[in-house]
Amino acid sequence: MTSITRLVSLMCALALSCTSIAGTSVIGRTYPIAENDALDEIKKKASKIPPEAFIKSKSDWSALKSLSLPLASATRSRKHIPWHTTQFDIKNAEGRVLYPKGFRFNPLQYVKLPQRIVVIREDHAVWLKENHLKSTDMVLLTDGDIEKVSKFIGRPVFILEDSVKQRLGLEYVPTILSQPATYFQIDEFYLSKLTPIPEATYDTETHTHVPTVTDE
Structure with missing residues (x-):
């Protein structure tokens, strides 16, 4: 699972949690929301990022980093x-x-x-x-x-x-x-x-x- 996918999943869980807490109570006057949904904006931006941007090259993998030794100058x-x-x-x-x-x-x-x-x-x-x-x-x-x-x-x-x-x-x-x-x-x-x-x-x-x- 990529970082973006985990972030979206977390946002979804948070949104569901907030909905559950809020219930159906309405206090005071309400107004329609004019701005775009934040979750939709995240999904839209994530879809434009190529998967390669989240994948490190093998040279950056810490598990493959070895200890260097100098070349032998004599047999x-x-x-x-x-x-x-x-x-x-x-x-x-x-x-x-x-x-x-x-x-x-x-x-x-x-x-x-x-x-x-x-x-x-x-x-x-x-x-x-x-x-x-x-x-x-x-x-x-x-x-x-x-x-x-x-x-x-x-x-x-x-x-x-x-x-x-x-x-x-x-x-x-x-x-x-x-x-x-x-x-x-x-x-x-x-x-x-x-x-x-x-x-x-x-x-x-x-x-x-x-x-x-x-x-x-």
Whole structure:
């Protein structure tokens, strides 16, 4: 329901409420109303406003706003341990403290990341699809059209949030993160050339890919 529709509905409810309160009592002299009905004026003005005026573009959707990361200036690999410190005492069923508040530990000693995590911008999508993408990869986007990238690589794409950046130790894009042992392996890539998603193969109206036809 649009804002105008909600406003009209509210006006209608208010009008009915006022009518109910007023009843049928008439006190003093009455005169015909010469001005136009306010509700009719609202409806008339609302009908002249195109629906597009109330729909924000995808770039304005707060749910699709991702955290940006700088481009990698060199290709390098590094290790990262996501140390965690308990914020309160962790007790067993009997109430005995197993881990006191302030206890610092490495969660990767107890859990295993089920897949790689790939962090890219929109203009890394072609590089990723042609060179590194695996069927089990989780892809996070820092900049660009998340729907366009998702359609191009053929899988769901998620935005990068600050909490995830901090937890995984992410610094640059593109990055491929994996867990070979009790630490994260972070591989950052320097790309001398960025290739945009080919517009010829992407229909912006239907958000689908159109096969490229070449002359024989």
